[in-house]
Amino acid sequence: MNKINELLISIFVLFLTCASLPFPVQADASKTIDNSASDMIELGRKIYQDGELGDGSPVKAIVLGDIEVTGDQFTCLNCHRRSGLGGPEGTKYVLATNGGSLLVPRVDLYMERPAYTYETFAEAMTLGVNPKGTPFDPIMPIYDLPEPEMRALFGYLKTLSNKYSPGVNDVELHIATVVSKDIDPQLKNEMLQVLNAFIDNKNAQTRHEKKRYTSGPFYHEYRNKAYRQWVLHIWEVSGPAESWAGQLETYYQQQPVFAMISGVVSGDWNPIHNFSREKKLPCLLPNTDLPTIGSPADFYTLYFSKGLTLEAQTLHSDLAGNNTNGDIVQIYRQGTIGEKGAQASEKVARAGKTEIINLPLVENADWQEIKQKTIQPGVGAVVLWLGADDLEKYAEVLGEHLSSAPVYVSSSLLNGEYDLIPPPLNRAAKIIHPFKLKEDQQARLRQLEVWLKQNNISMSNPRIQGQTYFACLLLNGGLKHIKRYYYREFFLDLLDHGERMSLYSINYPRLSFGPEQRFLAKGAYIIDPATVKNHWVIPGH
Amino acid sequence: MSHPRHTIKIFITLLFLFFSEQHSSAAKFEFQKSIANYQIPDVVLTNQDGKKVPLIPFLDSEKPVMLEFIFATCTTICPVMSVSFTNLQRRLGKDTEKLRLVSVSIDPEHDTPSIMNKYLNRYNAQNGWDFLTGSKEDIDLIMKAFDAYVSDKMNHQPLTFMRSPEEKQWVRVNGFLSGKEMMKEYQKLIGQDL
Structure with a gap:
């Protein structure tokens, strides 16, 4: 009799154990993990931010009940953010996972649950329920993490946003x-x-x-x-x-x-x-x-x-869009910010295999010689990385002899004040303008x-x-x-x-915000006084 | 000393309780489904390879179409919607090209063809799945046409629009579907609803 009882109980316990595991038990891939506290926290960070296990393979999970997802597609960081404090997006509110939130009980209008322990955390990750047994939203994946990784992740979360950053006190x-x-x-x-x-x-x-x-x-x-x-x-x-x-x-x-x-x-x-x-x-x-x-x-x-790099990329997008042939002649004053613009442009041109001829201005520059080099045959475009004073000098020497090739002027070098462009350039030169149009x-x-x-x-x-x-x-x-x-x-x-x-x-x-977006404005205008038109260019589009 | 019959009773009761608990603790899928007519704007977008794509003929396809509005740096909604497309293509196996999957960027200033290409690679997209971008004005027109416009992209909703080749009307799903449910919707689109 006893043996039958024991057998039934064993079957039930075995059944419960198996049924509680959403994934087959996998080989321990983390045998080489160093268990020192700092290494475990670094491993936890890698799981959280990069979606990688200790052996470098991607974390595996199931989302929406039956869809496989891997750590190279999205990670904890995506939703819970770098701080671990989550937040709203559209119709969803992502809960906080930092130590200060997980390790304390939550009792408020929206939720009631005990503080997480390692055991309830592991259960939450593998079964998709909080310590009170309430199921998570199905967009929260359930994870297939070996134990060392699970402990490492819990260890990392405990350190995440757990004390005020430097530079702030109570007052x-x-x-x-x-x-x-x-x-x-x-x-x-x-x-x-x-x-x-x-x-x-x-x-x-x-x-x-x-x-x-x-x-x-x-x-x-x-x-x-x-x-x-x-x-x-x-x-x-x-x-x-x-x-x-x-x-x-x-x-x-x-x-x-x-x-x-x-x-x-x-x-x-x-x-x-x-x-x-x-x-x-x-x-x-x-x-x-x-x-x-x-x-x-x-x-x-x-x-x-991206400042002058954005201007350079916009310039080359416009040149490519207009199927410009010939060499690109750039004029800039040596040692000024204009030189940086020319360098950025050269870098973009090199990637597109366009030939660049640089004409750096030094003290007592021979403007006649420079003019000749910009109006000679074979020039595809002239780019003036010049401030207002040098633009005046160039315009003076040009007279009415404008280059037949398109001429571009950097607006950043004029602090956005393109009204400063002197005649005859102001009637012909295209302006690369990463700022709002005056009228807007x-x-x-x-x-x-x-x-x-x-x-x-x-x-x-x-x-x-x-x-x-x-x-x-x-x-x-x-x-x-x-x-x-x-x-x-x-x-x-x-x-x-x-x-x-x-x-x-x-x-x-058009500022555009978002995670991983560290340059808010993505494009620039090309203002063309000849056609009285301007168009918005986003490099790469 | 308990009788085996008694133990069996406890065993059955525990099993029942276990399944009841499993049932009650199952995550809830909430979505709304409706049918709608949409007037697609006559705009030309750009796909992940930099190719121009006139939207009306692209959607007026001989294949069933599923369309979503996403953006490449989205934190929560889009990654899940995208793995849902990945999963659907995986289930379709060799037949991925029999279904047209369309992701339309709602962050056109940021989402260039090169970024969209990387995004599709990340989600292991196969032939039949295109990511489209365009001018902000055109994207706004499309979102308005699908009654999906939001001025702040962070307020977007998890919307999937589905249409079978013979139908003028679109099925609008607001919410997330499991892989199985998504496959069911596809079968309905191709007239294999069981």
């Missing part, structure tokens, strides 16, 4: 802007005036929050406790660009900041870009035409556009002007002032939605959902 939020000492003082002032006025206004308008922070009603706690006074730091760098990283490190050690905003330096933004990546420090919309075109993994710096910009410029006037600032540089003001709006928008979750990655995750902010853009048309 203050520190932000920095980077300027180089050799920058035009007026330009620096134009940017700093906007930053200071915006931050002063913000702090003044929320002064009552300080009181509410300590004595406000409990049901507004989430809002009141979110309040921080913003403190701006100006990090001025000087000397060779190679020394900037060390100077920024010194500033950071003195007072860490939560994010960098705006900024203006001479030359490439690269030293600041690298600092931002290494410190995992958000850097929001610097005023630069020379951003770092890095990999999608460069998560921390958000640019308006008026309403937003008027709003900016009113705001500047309210703050006793005159509108002297619509580009720098407009860009800096928009950077402030974006910072404000992100921090408004961050509530009290001051994690840098969450802040950037929120900005990825900032599409609505595009409406407020002053200088750039």
Whole structure:
């Protein structure tokens, strides 16, 4: 009798065990995993962000009940985001998976569940139910993870967004802007005036929050406790660009900041870009035409556009679209930003096997000789990476002898002010313009002007002032939605959902936000005065 | 000492409870299905290979068509919709070209042919699945025509539109279908509804 009982119970236990496993037990592929804590966390990060197991093979899962999905198609990061705090998308709300959320019980209007333990976490991952037994939405995959990987993932999640990022305390939020000492003082002032006025206004308008922070009603706690006074730091760098990283490190050690905003330096933004990546420090919309075109993994710096690289790509898209034949002659002044534009263009041309002839301008340049080289037969197009002064000189020597080949002018080198193009170029040259068209910009410029006037600032540089003001709006928008979750990655995750902010853009048309999108404006206009037409070009389309 | 009959009773009861629990804890699929007429705009889009695709003849195909609105950097909805297409093609085996799968980008500023190509490779797309992009104006027109327009792409819905070659009307599914349900819908499109 006993034997029959034992047998039945054994069958039932075996049945339960097998039925609880959605996948066949697989060979342990992770035997070589080093079990040191840091390696386990790194393995957890790889599973979460890259969808890879310890042996480098993709994570396997089942989504929507019966559809196989692998880690090279999508990963935890896709939905739960880099911060692990999830968020809304369309009709779905993705739950938080960071340590601070998983390891505490949840009792609120939307959900009630105990805190996760490793065991309930593993059950959630393999069976698709929370510790209370409530099933997840079918878009949450169920996973086929060997035990070491499951433990590694749980270990990683425990460390994810589990303490405030540096640069924020209970009362203050520190932000920095980077300027180089050799920058035009007026330009620096134009940017700093906007930053200071915006931050002063913000702090003044929320002064009552300080009181509410300590004595406000409990049901507004989430809002009141979110309040921080913003403190701006100006990090001025000087000397060779190679020394900037060390100077920024010194500033950071003195007072860490939560994010960098705006900024203006001479030359490439690269030293600041690298600092931002290494410190995992958000850097929001610097005023630069020379951003770092890095990999999608460069998560921390958000640019308006690819600057002169975007102009170069737009130029070559237009040339290809018009089946331009012949050499491309580029004129630029040596040692200026125009040289960077010419280099970017050469790089694009090389990929497309187009011949480029560079005519660098030096002091006392022979403009007659330059003119001859641009109007001779065999020239397919002339590209002028020149500022307003050099354009004047070129126009003067040209007289009415325009090149029969199309001539292109960079708008960025004129700070977007293409009215500065002198005759006869203004009647013939195509303008590569990555900014809003003048007629589309008026309403937003008027709003900016009113705001500047309210703050006793005159509108002297619509580009720098407009860009800096928009950077402030974006910072404000992100921090408004961050509530009290001051994690840098969450802040950037929120900005990825900032599409609505595009409406407020002053200088750039059609900003497009999204994860892995680190250059908000993707295209540029080609303005053609000869045909009185302009068209929007997105390189690669 | 319990009698085996008693143990069998407990065994059956436990089994019943186990299956009841399994049933009650099963994830819920929620979707709405409706039939609608849509006036397709006369626009020319670009596919993942950079080829121009006039939309009206492309959708007015001799094959059944399934169409979704997605974007390459979408975080939650699009990856799941895309694996659903991957799965459907896997189930179709050699017959992938008998069904026209169409993904239309709702982030045309970002989704260039090269990005769309990479995206399709990531989802192991086979012949018969195209990813289309175009000017923002044209994409807006298409979304409006399918009553799927959102001004902010992050607010998009998981919509799948299906049409069989003989039909003028589209089946509109708002929500996610399991692989099995998706296959069933395909069979309906080709008149093999069992």
